[in-house]
Amino acid sequence: MQAVIVSSFGGSDVLQVVERAEPAPGPGQVLIQVEAAGVGYVDVTARNGDYQPLPEPGFVPGVEAAGTVVAVGAAVDERWVGRRVFALGRNGAYAEAVVADLCDVVRLPDGVGAVDAVALGVNALVAHLALRRAHVEEGERVLVRGAGGGIGLMAAQLAAASGGVVTAITSSPERGERLRGLGVTHVRDRTAGRDGGAETYDVVVDPVAGAELGRHIEALRPNGRYLLVGAAGGAPAPDAFAGIMTTYHNSPSLFAFSLNSVDAATVGQAAAELFGRADRGALRAVVEERIPLAEARRAHERLESTPVFGKIVLRP
Template sequence: MKAVVVPAFGDLEALRVRDWPDPTPGDDEVVVDVMAAGVNFSDLLVIGGHYQVRPSLPFVPGEEAAGIVSSVGKNVDSCRSGDRALVLVDSGAHAERVLAPQSSCFVLPAAMGFLEAAGFGLAFQTAHYALVDRANLQPGEVVLVTGAAGGVGLACVRLAKALGAQVLAGLGSAGKERAALAAGADATIRLSGERLRDSIPDEVRARTGGKGADVVVEVVGGDVFDGAFRSLAWRGRIVVVGFAGGQIPSIAANRILLRNVAVIGLNSSDYRQRHPQWMQRVQRELFALYGKGLLPAEPAECFPLEDAIRALAQLRDRRAIGKIVLTTDRWGQNTLGGEPA
C-alpha cells in the first residue's frame, strides 16, 4: 500500500509517500481501507519529534481516518468487514490502510460521508471532553474559544452552541471570521496585536456586559493564554488544550485563588487509553448530535495523500480553516461515501 512515511524527526519536507507493508489485524484489531484521513496539529508535533510520545522511526503519521473495514481479528464483535467506519489511532492513519484496536473503531451513521467522518473524531472528542467533562459547561454560559477557526476550535464553537452556550470566537488571523460565525459563534474576539493581556479581557467584558467568560477553551498559549485567563468571570474555568503558538504559559497560583477560578488540563488521548468505554460513549453522543443536525462537520479542504506535505503546511502556516483531510485513490472510486466521487 501507499503511505506517508516519516524517515527522521524534523521538517515536513523530509516526508515521502511510498510503499509500506500492509497491516494485518491482531485478535482485537481491525484494518480499514482508508478513504479519507484527518490532519491535525498534533501530526506536526509528532513529525517534528516534539510530541510527548515519539514513535520509532520510520513511521506513518496520522491519528484518524474513515473508510471501509476490510478485515477483523477473531475477537472483534463491534464491526465487520464492509462496515463504513471511523478509527482513531496513535499513528498510521495517513495511508491507504490503517490498523486500529476495535475499541477505537466506530461504525458511521448512514448519513455521514467519509470526508465529514475523517474530521469528526479527534477534534470533536477533544471539544466534548473540554466542554462537558473538564469545564462542566451549563446552558446559557459564555464560552471563549481561542484558535476558533482551527480544527479543535471550530468543533468547540459548534459543540458549545449545540449545548446552549453563548460563544465568543477568538481569532488571531484575519480572514477567518466568516467561518467562525458560520459555525455559530455569536461574536469574534481579536487575538492579535499588542498587549493581549489587556485587550482580550477588555473585548470579552464589552461583549458580556462586564461579566467575562464562564469557560475558556485555550489552544494557543503564550500571551493569548494570559489574556484569556484574565477574561474569566467569577468562578470561571479555563481548559488548557494546546500551545499552537509555541509558547507554554505559566501562571502564579495566587491569581487562581484570588479570582475563584479554575485552570484545568485536558489530554484527550489519555481518555482513549485509560477509559475506552468513556470515549465510545462520547463518540455516540457526538454522532447523535450530528444526527439531529446540530453538528455539521464538513472538512474545509481536501488534498490527495500524495500532497500530504502541502496539507500539513496549511496548519503549520496558520492557513487552515476548520479541518484538512487527505484522500486516497480509493476515495476516487468510492460509491459508499455519501458524497459525489
C-alpha cells in the same frame, strides 16, 4: 499499498511516500480501507520528534482514519466486514489501509461520510470531553481562542449548543462571519489589537496557549473555568499562571486536558454521540482542504504556514 512515513525527525521534507505490504489484522483488530485521514498538529509534533511516547523513525503518522472494514482478526465478528467506521489510534492513518483495535473503532451513521468523520474526529472529541469538565450552563459567557482551528470550531459549536453565549477569537472578519453561522454570538478579531478586550468569561477554551495565556486566565469571572486543550501558539510565558494567584479569591479552576487520559470506552461512547449529532445536523464538520495522500508534505506545509479554518483531510 501506498503509505507515507516519517523517514527521520524534522520538517515536512521528512515525509516520504513508500510502498508497503498491507497489514494483517491480529486478534481483536480490523483492517480498514482508508477513505480519509485527518491532518492535525499532533501529526506535526510526531514528525518533529516532540511527541510522547515517541515512535522510531519510519513510522506512518496519522491518528484518525475513516473508511470501510475489509478484514477482521481472530475473535472479531465477521459482520464488521463492509461496515463504515472511524478509527482513532496512535499512528498509521496516512496509508491506503490501516489496522485498528476494535475498541478504537466506531461505526459511522449513514449520513456521516469519511471526510466529515475525520473533520470531526479528534477535534470534536477533545472539545466535547473537555467541555464536560466545565459544565457550561445556560447563559454563561464562553470565550474560545483560536476559534477558526479544528478544536476551536468544535468547541464554539458545542458550547453554543449547551446554552453558552460564545465569543470567538479569530483572525479575520470573513472567518468571523463563518463562525456566526455556526452559533457564535460575538467575534473578536485578534489582528485588530488585544484580542480579549475587557470582558470577563465564565469559561475559556484555549487550544492556543502562547504568550497571551496569562491574560486570558485573568479574564475569568468568579468561579470561572479555564480549559487548556492545546498549544498551537507555543509554550506560555514562564509567569503565565500567575493569574491564578492574582485572581485567587475568585476561585478560578484550570483544567489541562488531553484525549490520551481518557479510556477507550469513554472515547468510543463520546464519538458515537458526536457522530449522531452530526447525522442529525446538530454539529457541522468543517473542511479546509482535501489533499491527495501522496501530497502529505503539502498538507503539513499548509497547516504550519497559513491559518486554517477547519480540517485538512488526506484522501488516498
